[in-house]
Amino acid sequence: MVDVGTIAELVASGEAAILSEWIDLQKKVGTLQTGRITENELVAQSREFLHRLRDGLARGGSDSSDAAYGPARQMLADLSRSRALQGFSPTETATFIFSLKQPLFNVLNRNAALSPVQAADLTWAVTLLLDELGLFTLEIFQKSREEVIVRQQREIAELSTPVVKLWDGILALPLIGTLDSQRTQVVMENLLQTVVDVEAEIAIIDITGVPTVDTLTAQHLLKTVAAARLMGADCIISGIRPQIAQTMVHLGVELNVVSKATLADAFAMALERTGRAVTKRKAAAAAAKGKPIAGKVE
Amino acid sequence: MPTLRTDRLEIRSSDDVVRVRQMARAMALETGLGLVDQTKIITAASELARNMLDYGGGGLVLAEVLEQPGRRGLRLTFEDKGPGIADVEAALKDGFTTGKGMGLGLGGAKRLSNEFSIDSRPGAGTKVVIARWK
Numbered sequence: 001m002v003d004v005g006t007i008a009e010l011v012a013s014g015e016a017a018i019l020s021e022w023i024d025l026q027k028k029v030g031t032l033q034t035g036r037i038t039e040n041e042l043v044a045q046s047r048e049f050l051h052r053l054r055d056g057l058a059r060g061g062s063d064s065s066d067a068a069y070g071p072a073r074q075m076l077a078d079l080s081r082s083r084a085l086q087g088f089s090p091t092e093t094a095t096f097i098f099s100l101k102q103p104l105f106n107v108l109n110r111n112a113a114l115s116p117v118q119a120a121d122l123t124w125a126v127t128l129l130l131d132e133l134g135l136f137t138l139e140i141f142q143k144s145r146e147e148v149i150v151r152q153q154r155e156i157a158e159l160s161t162p163v164v165k166l167w168d169g170i171l172a173l174p175l176i177g178t179l180d181s182q183r184t185q186v187v188m189e190n191l192l193q194t195v196v197d198v199e200a201e202i203a204i205i206d207i208t209g210v211p212t213v214d215t216l217t218a219q220h221l222l223k224t225v226a227a228a229r230l231m232g233a234d235c236i237i238s239g240i241r242p243q244i245a246q247t248m249v250h251l252g253v254e255l256n257v258v259s260k261a262t263l264a265d266a267f268a269m270a271l272e273r274t275g276r277a278v279t280k281r282k283a284a285a286a287a288a289k290g291k292p293i294a295g296k297v298e
Numbered sequence: 299m300p301t302l303r304t305d306r307l308e309i310r311s312s313d314d315v316v317r318v319r320q321m322a323r324a325m326a327l328e329t330g331l332g333l334v335d336q337t338k339i340i341t342a343a344s345e346l347a348r349n350m351l352d353y354g355g356g357g358l359v360l361a362e363v364l365e366q367p368g369r370r371g372l373r374l375t376f377e378d379k380g381p382g383i384a385d386v387e388a389a390l391k392d393g394f395t396t397g398k399g400m401g402l403g404l405g406g407a408k409r410l411s412n413e414f415s416i417d418s419r420p421g422a423g424t425k426v427v428i429a430r431w432k
Contacts, residue, residue: 215345
């Protein structure tokens with residue numbers, strides 16, 4: 001077992017030299033270039049970590065999982081998390097710890113009191129220790145990124161399945177993105193619940209925002225339509241783009257549902273079916289303003 | 299036949315099916331396919347990738363942008379090491395399925411492509427190659 005306490009003493013006595021060398025190295029790899037942290041912050045972070053590492057070395061030996069390294073690990077975790085959120089790359093984040101190797105090796109080499117064997121043993125101990133801490137940093141970095149992704153996925157899932165009431169008894173369900181089984185389940189539940197809540201007669205499912213309609217998507221759509229029908233609501237599918245229509249014909253998928261090219265057409269049809277119509281309030285007045293209505297004979 | 303670009307993707311989960319579609323879209327753009335042709339090959343890729351996942355236990359998709367004198371095309375190869383298909387002819391018929399789907403995927407993919415070939419034997423896996431030319 002190597003006595004890493006020696007390193008703690010060397011770190012304490014050579015702090016200024018180690019710190020300046022370490023910061024120079026971090027600058028050299030471009031930690032500051034991105035402008036995401038200032039030089040003062042970097043110096044403060046480096047000094048603080050060096051102190052915590054020294055305390056760990058003095059009391060915890062070369063085992064980085066020892067409780068004495070708790071403060072150092074805590075700091076690395078915070079730093080790694082904040083860098084992950086700031087958009088640092090994994091390399092940039094791990095460089096913080098790995099670039100400390102060289103200054104520490106130099107301190108060991110410069111020390112004449114150590115025999116070559118001792119210096120080699122201590123160098124090895126420091127290497128292992130910093131590697132462990134570096135891996136720890138990356139692990140936290142990765143975890144923070146995953147947390148961000150999970151949060152975004154949840155946000156997307158919540159945002160992407162709204163059921164909108166267009167008029168009394170008329171609902172619209174604008175679908176966006178991929179209709180996998182999980183999302184279809186959410187969509188269906190939302191739609192059926194809203195059909196009950198607002199006593200809807202007609203639900204318009206708009207698929208303008210669905211990039212690909214394959215057989216699975218079609219099957220999910222048909223199931224949703226069938227379920228809505230059982231609840232007493234008729235469905236209209238709108239927003240089938242020309243290329244999707246051609247593709248569906250080739251696939252051999254038949255949507256036995258009323259469909260319209262646009263949401264506006266579908267809404268007009270829904271109004272008609274529920275015995276309503278949209279008319280211009282004063283066609284004559286609009287014409288008098290010099291705005292003839294295109295394609296319409298007054 | 300010179301290959302301008304290749305890309306490959308492994309299919310292991312339903313997220314990968316979405317990724318296949320994105321890969322097919324990117325490669326179709328590179329090939330210079332029109333919007334309808336893009337949509338056709340993307341949809342065909344989606345069907346075949348899902349078949350591979352559901353029935354073949356996942357596999358590998360290879361996408362190649364090909365160039366011949368006067369035309370460009372996108373070729374997609376789907377290869378799995380699954381149980382294989384006992385009766386390929388029956389599997390190509392509309393409405394045939396051993397699962398819960400509509401039974402239109404394989405035949406649909408054939409109709410959506412300019413070139414289609416399938417090679418499958420029970421126990422030896424399945425290989426489907428489709429191509430769409432500009």
